[in-house]
Every structure is written in C-alpha cells, then in structure tokens.
Amino acid sequence: MRSLAILLALALPASAEVAPKRAAELQHMVTQDCGSCHGLTRKGGLGSPLTAQALAHAEPEALASIILDGVPETAMPPWRPLLTEEEAMWIARYLKQD
Amino acid sequence: MKRAFVLLAFLATPLLAAPETPLATGDLGLVIERATGSLLVIDRSDRAAIGRIEGLGDLSHASMTYSPDERFAYVFGRDGGLTKVDMVTQEIVARTVQAGNSIGGAISDDGKLVAVSNYEPGGVKVFDADKLALIADIPADGKTIGLVDVPGRRFAWTVWDTGEVYLGDFSGPEPKIAALGKAGKNPFDAVITDDAHTYLVGLFGEKGVTAYDLWSDKPEPRKFLTDYGKTGEDMPVYKMPHLQGWAFTEGQYALPAVGRHELLWVNRDTLEEVATTPVHGQPVFVIAQPASPFVWVNFATPLNDTVQVVDSRTHEVVATLTPGKAILHMEFAPRGAEVWISSRDDNKVLIYDTRTREKVGEFAAEAPSGIFFTARAHQPGL
Numbered sequence: 001m002r003s004l005a006i007l008l009a010l011a012l013p014a015s016a017e018v019a020p021k022r023a024a025e026l027q028h029m030v031t032q033d034c035g036s037c038h039g040l041t042r043k044g045g046l047g048s049p050l051t052a053q054a055l056a057h058a059e060p061e062a063l064a065s066i067i068l069d070g071v072p073e074t075a076m077p078p079w080r081p082l083l084t085e086e087e088a089m090w091i092a093r094y095l096k097q098d
Numbered sequence: 099m100k101r102a103f104v105l106l107a108f109l110a111t112p113l114l115a116a117p118e119t120p121l122a123t124g125d126l127g128l129v130i131e132r133a134t135g136s137l138l139v140i141d142r143s144d145r146a147a148i149g150r151i152e153g154l155g156d157l158s159h160a161s162m163t164y165s166p167d168e169r170f171a172y173v174f175g176r177d178g179g180l181t182k183v184d185m186v187t188q189e190i191v192a193r194t195v196q197a198g199n200s201i202g203g204a205i206s207d208d209g210k211l212v213a214v215s216n217y218e219p220g221g222v223k224v225f226d227a228d229k230l231a232l233i234a235d236i237p238a239d240g241k242t243i244g245l246v247d248v249p250g251r252r253f254a255w256t257v258w259d260t261g262e263v264y265l266g267d268f269s270g271p272e273p274k275i276a277a278l279g280k281a282g283k284n285p286f287d288a289v290i291t292d293d294a295h296t297y298l299v300g301l302f303g304e305k306g307v308t309a310y311d312l313w314s315d316k317p318e319p320r321k322f323l324t325d326y327g328k329t330g331e332d333m334p335v336y337k338m339p340h341l342q343g344w345a346f347t348e349g350q351y352a353l354p355a356v357g358r359h360e361l362l363w364v365n366r367d368t369l370e371e372v373a374t375t376p377v378h379g380q381p382v383f384v385i386a387q388p389a390s391p392f393v394w395v396n397f398a399t400p401l402n403d404t405v406q407v408v409d410s411r412t413h414e415v416v417a418t419l420t421p422g423k424a425i426l427h428m429e430f431a432p433r434g435a436e437v438w439i440s441s442r443d444d445n446k447v448l449i450y451d452t453r454t455r456e457k458v459g460e461f462a463a464e465a466p467s468g469i470f471f472t473a474r475a476h477q478p479g480l
Contacts, residue, residue, distance in 0.1 A: 031133075033336065036158075039158055044218065045199060046258070075335070078334050079336075082400055
C-alpha cells in the first residue's frame with residue numbers, strides 16, 4: 001500500500017501553488033470536511049490523527065496521493081473529483097505545518 | 099417565554115428574589131456550535147436563541163441527550179468530554195473528560211445512567227446521571243459506535259473494527275454484557291426503532307444492514323439489503339450517513355444508501371426492499387416529519403446546500419429546498435409543524451414551516467451542527 005502510494009505520488013506536481021481565495025476554501029475544507037472523520041482539531045476519530053506531529057514522517061507527495069485517491073477498504077474516499085493535484089499538495093503541506 | 103428570559107437575565111444580578119415565573123423547558127433546545135465549543139439555548143415558541151453556554155471543548159461531531167425532566171442535557175464531545183448542562187440556569191453543572199476521543203452517548207430509560215461510546219480507548223463507559231461518577235467501564239476491541247438505550251436500564255452498542263454487537267444490562271449490582279454476534283464488516287452506525295423492537299446496524303465495509311430483534315430473548319443478526327445498487331458503480335462517501343434520524347414511516351424504513359445517491363425503502367416486517375428514490379446526493383440524515391407521510395433528507399459535501407422532501411407513499415421527491423450552505427442537521431418540532439435546519443457555513447439556523455415549506459424565521463449561530471429539542475427526553479433511542 002505504502003509503496004503504491006509513493007509510486008502514485010511520483011506523478012504529482014512538485015509545487016503547490018493555489019490562489020489565496022482558494023487556499024482559504026481549502027483550509028475551511030480541512031477543518032470542516034476532513035474534520036468530520038479526523039476531528040476538528042485533527043486528533044482523529046473514525047479516521048486517523050492528522051496533526052503535524054502524527055504526520056511528521058509522512059511525505060507530502062504520499063499524503064497528496066492518499067487525498068486524491070483514497071485508501072481502498074477503508075472509509076477514506078478519493079477526493080480527486082473535488083480537488084486538483086496542486087490543491088491536494090497544498091493540503092498535504094498545510095497538514096504538515098503546525 | 100420572553101418574560102422568563104428577561105427574568106433570567108436579572109438573575110445574574112445578586113440580591114434579586116427568585117423569578118415569579120419559573121422557566122419551563124418543554125419548548126427549549128440546544129444547538130451545537132461545533133467550532134467554538136459552545137451551545138446555543140433556543141426557544142421554539144420565540145423562534146430564537148435565548149442564551150449561550152461556553153466551555154464544552156471540541157464539539158465536532160457532538161451529540162446529546164436529555165434528562166427525563168427536560169432540565170439537564172448531557173453533551174458528548176469529540177474530545178471525550180461528557181458535560182451536564184442545566185437548561186434553566188444555562189450553566190455547566192458537571193463535566194468529565196472521560197476518554198481521549200468519543201462519538202456519542204445515551205441515557206437509560208429511567209434517566210439514572212448516562213453511557214458514552216468511545217473511540218480511544220475503545221469501549222463504553224457508564225456514569226451516574228446525577229454527578230457523572232463512573233459506574234462501569236466496558237472496554238472493546240475497537241471503536242464503539244451506535245450506542246442506544248434499551249428499556250430495562252440496558253444499552254446496546256457495536257464495534258466498528260470487529261463488527262461485534264453487545265447488549266449490556268445495568269439493572270443489577272453488576273453489569274451483565276451479552277455478545278450478540280457480528281453484524282458485518284465495518285458497521286458505521288446503528289439505531290433502535292421507536293418501539294425499541296429492532297436494533298439496526300448500517301454496514302460500510304460490505305453492502306447491507308443488519309437487524310436484531312431486541313424483543314427476543316436471544317437476539318440474532320439478520321442481514322438485509324445485501325445487494326442494493328449492485329448494477330452501478332459506487333460513489334465516494336464524503337460523509338458517513340447518520341442513523342439516529344433513520345425514518346420509520348408507512349410500515350417502512352427509509353434508509354440512506356451508502357455510496358449511492360439514493361434512499362432505500364424497506365418493508366418493516368419482511369425486510370425486503372420495496373423501492374428506491376434517486377436523490378440529490380449521498381444522504382446523511384433521513385428524518386421523518388412527525389405526523390406526516392414525509393421524510394426530509396440532507397446530503398454529504400459537496401452537495402450539502404440542499405434538502406429534499408420525499409413522500410413515503412409514492413417514494414417520490416416532492417420538494418427540493420436550498421436553505422443555505424453546508425446544511426448539517428434538521429430537527430422537527432415534536433408535532434411536526436416546523437423544522438429547524440442548521441447551515442454551518444452561513445452561520446445560521448433556519449426555521450421552515452413544514453406545510454408551506456417556506457422559511458418563517460432564522461437566527462445567527464456560530465457554525466451550527468446538531469439541533470436538539472428537549473422533547474427528545476421522552477423518546478426511546480434518543
């Protein structure tokens with residue numbers, strides 16, 4: 001699973017440029033929609049914790065590919081229909097910041 | 099009720115005598131303000147908020163239940179906080195952070211016990227409703243979901259990771275816990291019917307719903323709807339459906355399909371699917387409008403600006419409303435005249451007349467989610 005995620009991640013863009021207005025929307029989305037399962041404070045729930053500490057050893061590219069394509073056999077859905085690859089990378093980096 | 103509120107405000111200043119008109123709680127309720135960890139106290143007759151209670155911690159995915167006298171609310175927070183709130187004085191009267199991560203709770207039929215369903219560490223804890231002292235701690239092999247009260251000082255719950263269902267009897271000096279077998283793969287929520295007859299467990303890891311007959315001496319799992327939507331591709335589920343609102347109407351269950359933009363109608367006796375209704379998005383809450391043939395449905399993000407009304411006789415959508423951004427919850431007046439709808443991203447609670455389906459009121463709330471009227475105190479399963 002992990003190696004698959006990394007392989008998929010290779011195709012992702014290295015930069016994560018999004019417009020400020022869209023960044024604010026993404027931030028809201030992380031808090032509210034990711035928060036449904038991962039907790040408003042990202043300490044976890046049905047989904048695993050997503051605090052900067054919990055993700056300290058995760059590569060942003062791998063996180064972005066999980067965001068885009070989900071994790072099969074779990075409740076983590078693919079967000080690709082709602083997010084571009086740049087936006088997923090932005091979220092991955094945002095999660096890793098404190 | 100306005101007068102009572104004014105009097106309450108006076109209470110804040112000392113040396114004043116007790117109010118002449120006591121505050122009745124029968125038309126009150128609470129709204130969860132999820133981001134700020136606060137509760138709005140609402141008055142159904144005034145169609146307004148009459149106060150705010152703060153300091154409840156992380157209220158994402160919070161829920162609550164009421165004491166039999168409708169004076170106290172027990173609020174279950176995401177961060178493991180269990181808080182007892184006085185509706186009359188609008189104060190927190192007891193609070194315990196009883197786990198690291200929790201998901202909901204229930205009150206026993208006699209109002210003496212409050213049980214909390216925990217994710218971390220997984221299990222159920224039972225408290226005395228008066229002081230919130232721990233009475234029983236029942237660990238589980240995973241995250242517990244779908245905790246409900248069962249008559250006779252009992253509770254039922256389910257484990258997400260293992261699919262196991264348990265029935266706990268807390269009527270004696272020592273709790274008696276019975277394992278009821280596996281409901282299926284990754285049950286995401288469960289609910290008890292209004293007659294406390296059937297415990298219904300919704301499955302995420304496989305197709306279907308599992309029913310337990312709780313009137314039986316030996317309840318056993320009975321799976322149904324195991325092949326719904328077989329012919330089509332499943333869609334991503336951006337928010338898990340909630341089953342507490344599962345509608346039971348016209349001899350049917352109205353259930354949210356998981357991974358499909360459909361309602362599923364099931365005959366309550368035979369558990370056979372009788373119809374499907376294509377709807378706007380992934381259903382989250384499917385709630386029966388009391389004293390009517392209608393059910394109201396809201397949807398998962400990104401289609402969550404819409405509410406649909408479906409007729410349980412024809413299984414057809416009869417109205418589509420767009421009340422606001424991020425509609426998270428709907429709560430009906432107990433006799434069905436109004437529905438109160440929370441719009442998280444508009445920071446409002448909207449009030450609709452259920453006959454005209456026109457908006458008749460609104461008030462401000464900070465990122466509102468669940469709306470809970472005190473009338474829930476008298477309904478099994480709530």
